[in-house]
Amino acid sequence: xxxxxxxxxxxxxxxxxxxxxxxxxxxxxxxxxxxxxxxxxxxxxxxxxxxxxxxxxxxxxxxxxxxxxxxxxxxxxxxxxxxxxxxxxxxxxxxxxxxxxxxxxxxxxxxxxxxxxxxxxxxxxxxxxxxxxxxxxxxxxxxxxxxxxxxxxxxxxxxxxxxxxxxxxxxxxxxxxxxxxxxxxxxxxxxxxxxxxxxxxxxxxxxxxxxxxxxxxxxxxxxxxxxxxxxxxxxxxxxxxxxxxxxxxxxxxxxxxxxxxxxxxxxxxxxxxxxxxxxxxxxxxxxxxxxxxxxxxxxxxxxxxxxxxxxxxxxxxxxxxxxxxxxxxxxxxxxxxxxxxxxxxxxxxxxxxxxxxxxxxxxxxxxxxxxxxxxxxxxxxxxxxxxxxxxxxxxxxxxxxxxxxxxxxxxxxxxxxxxxxxxxxxxxxxxxxxxxxxxxxxxxxxxxxxxxxxxxxxxxxxxxx
Ligand SMILES: *Cc1c(COP(=O)(O)O)cnc(C)c1O
Numbered sequence: 185x186x187x188x189x190x191x192x193x194x195x196x197x198x199x200x201x202x203x204x205x206x207x208x209x210x211x212x213x214x215x216x217x218x219x220x221x222x223x224x225x226x227x228x229x230x231x232x233x234x235x236x237x238x239x240x241x242x243x244x245x246x247x248x249x250x251x252x253x254x255x256x257x258x259x260x261x262x263x264x265x266x267x268x269x270x271x272x273x274x275x276x277x278x279x280x281x282x283x284x285x286x287x288x289x290x291x292x293x294x295x296x297x298x299x300x301x302x303x304x305x306x307x308x309x310x311x312x313x314x315x316x317x318x319x320x321x322x323x324x325x326x327x328x329x330x331x332x333x334x335x336x337x338x339x340x341x342x343x344x345x346x347x348x349x350x351x352x353x354x355x356x357x358x359x360x361x362x363x364x365x366x367x368x369x370x371x372x373x374x375x376x377x378x379x380x381x382x383x384x385x386x387x388x389x390x391x392x393x394x395x396x397x398x399x400x401x402x403x404x405x406x407x408x409x410x411x412x413x414x415x416x417x418x419x420x421x422x423x424x425x426x427x428x429x430x431x432x433x434x435x436x437x438x439x440x441x442x443x444x445x446x447x448x449x450x451x452x453x454x455x456x457x458x459x460x461x462x463x464x465x466x467x468x469x470x471x472x473x474x475x476x477x478x479x480x481x482x483x484x485x486x487x488x489x490x491x492x493x494x495x496x497x498x499x500x501x502x503x504x505x506x507x508x509x510x511x512x513x514x515x516x517x518x519x520x521x522x523x524x525x526x527x528x529x530x531x532x533x534x535x536x537x538x539x540x541x542x543x544x545x546x547x548x549x550x551x552x553x554x555x556x557x558x559x560x561x562x563x564x565x566x567x568x569x570x571x572x573x574x575x576x577x578x579x580x581x582x583x584x585x586x587x588x589x590x591x592x593x594x595x596x597x598x599x600x601x602x603x604x605x606x607x608x609x610x611x612x613x614x615x616x617x618x619x620x621x622x623x624x625x626x627x628x629x630x631x632x633x634x635x636x637x638x639x640x641x642x643x644x645x646x647x648x649x
Contacts, residue, residue, distance in 0.1 A: 192463050193234045194426045196336070200232075201225045207234075209243055216259075217247055223271045224257035227287045228520060229348035232256065232337045236419055239461055250455050250494075253487040255337050261520035266290045288351065296346035298518040304557075307629035309367055316360050317367065319628045321559075321581050324376040327364055331391045333382035336420035339454065341485045341524045343516040347382070365398045368407055373631065378411040378450070385416035385423055389432040396436060400443040410440055411448040417478075418451070418458035421467035434474050441475035449478045451507065455489050456497040459505065468505050479510035484531045484552055485524040495538035499546035512551030514563075517602045525601040528552070528575065532563045550580060556603040558617055559583055566596055574609040575600075579617075583626045587617045 188194070201222065204210055210218065221230070232255040240251040247258070259267060270290070273283050297303070305320040306313050318326040338348060368374055377399060384392060399407050416423045424430050440447040449471060453459060471478060480502045484490055489498075499509040512535055515524050526534070531552040539547060553562045559582035567576050573596035579587045593609035600606055608615050 188426055188463050188466065192422065193238060194422055196420060197234045198231055199234060199237060201230055207237060209237055212243055213246065219271065220259035221257050223267060223274050224259065224261050226270055226274065226283055227262060227290050228257055229338045229345055230257050233420065235422065236337050240457055250488045251457055254339055254454055257340060258523065261340065261523045262290065291346065291349060291351055295518045296351055298343060298516045307367060309363065309629065314363055314367060317364060320583060322373060322585055322628055324378055325368065325374050326378045326380050328380055329384055329387065329395050330360060331387050332384035334386055335383040336386060336416055340520065341483065341515055343518050345519045361395060361398060368404055372406045375406060376409040376411060377407055378413060380413040383414050383416060384412050385414040389429040389436055392433065393436050396440060400440065400445065409446040409448060411450050413450040415452040417464055417467055418453050421464040424467035424470050425463055434470055437471065437474035437476045447476040449476055451478050451480050452482055453480050453498060454482045456494055456501060459498065459501045465505060468507065472506050478507040480507050481511040481513065483513040483515045484526050484534055485515050486526055487524065490526050490534060492534050492537035495534065496541040499538065499542050499549055503545045509546050509549035511553055512549060514552050514554045516555065527598060528563050528600050529566060529598055532565055536565065553580055554603045559587060561603055564591065572609060575606065584617065592616055
């Protein structure tokens with residue numbers, strides 16, 4: 185028996201619209217809040233679980249509690265007219281068909297496919313599109329395992345929300361692992377693979393192993409870094425402590441490290457409370473024991489973490505627990521963006537204020553950053569140059585690698601919440617990278633071995649001890 189048995193729920197149980205009313209906490213909710221959950225959840229995905237409900241949400245502080253805001257749909261996430269229309273259908277017990285029709289109508293107004301997410305960066309090989317993969321930046325290929333397309337709980341601000349309500353059709357190949365491996369074999373300039381979803385850690389270790397093990401062959405030694413994007417540490421740390429295959433998952437992590445690769449768990453932590461339970465701290469300890477590193481990231485969103493104190497504590501606690509603060513993101517322009525958005529200047533102030541409070545060890549974090557069509561754009565700050573107030577920006581990642589590391593400027597706009605709303609400063613017509621964006625759509629999949637090759641792993645036949 186592990187020290188955590190009996191102390192935390194150890195059998196995973198999802199809580200959705202189907203069973204939420206059976207939870208004791210439901211009875212404590214104001215009827216208006218209950219109705220809002222029942223209405224909004226018809227349009228946007230809703231899934232939480234008993235660990236989140238019992239251990240993370242402070243029910244004395246509902247509805248303002250950040251953990252409640254993080255997983256329970258809120259009335260203001262829909263425009264008033266859309267909310268009212270759906271509420272009327274729910275109240276009069278309309279048919280599933282009617283509710284679905286209205287839900288889809290509302291969903292299509294919420295920009296379900298931001299920045300060409302699922303279509304623009306899908307590679308091609310031998311005339312075949314490799315659905316389930318994305319290749320936007322030269323070094324890194326994203327892989328969406330077919331079996332990892334859900335999460336232990338859904339974040340209300342999720343930018344991939346459309347995937348979970350079925351309006352964004354993810355197509356997967358039957359032979360997806362073979363195609364993935366073949367693609368990597370042909371593109372030796374790829375150094376990083378990022379498993380994403382959904383959440384790949386929703387998979388049983390046996391399934392995860394089928395995707396990860398084939399990468400460990402010497403033939404793919406240019407794949408130096410294997411990343412797994414996951415919210416599981418926050419939402420179900422039992423995954424690494426008490427789940428039946430917890431030990432086997434950790435063995436797989438060890439195997440990756442022993443094969444000479446860097447294993448990076450890209451952990452999504454939105455609020456310091458997620459880091460506070462003894463079981464998450466034990467999960468972190470156990471993962472680190474395998475030789476894997478954990479990097480932390482999240483978007484800055486209203487109602488959850490738009491507060492420098494939350495970030496400073498999160499970064500400091502991350503460092504203390506042996507994790508590396510990585511990115512602060514700006515929430516994307518999709519779904520209930522109006523509810524969660526933070527103006528760019530304010531996000532940058534939150535970042536700077538938190539950054540000023542922590543030691544250099546936590547200043548590995550970069551942001552706030554927008555993942556938009558041309559790349560990852562960081563809002564460095566604001567400045568006044570020759571009398572004009574401007575945003576100072578830079579690319580942390582670019583479709584064109586040459587764009588990285590060159591500061592550029594946009595007109596200051598206190599209302600701007602996303603990259604599209606920004607205009608070049610100093611009366612310029614275009615941003616510098618827009619000069620070549622029209623003729624250059626980068627297709628990394630068309631590049632072959634001539635593209636600068638990743639430095640291969642120094643393979644030694646034996647290691648002296
Ligand atoms: C963020 C991101 C990456 C990884 O970028 P790094 O700066 O190397 O962490 C890769 N692909 C996509 C599509 C991304 O958004």
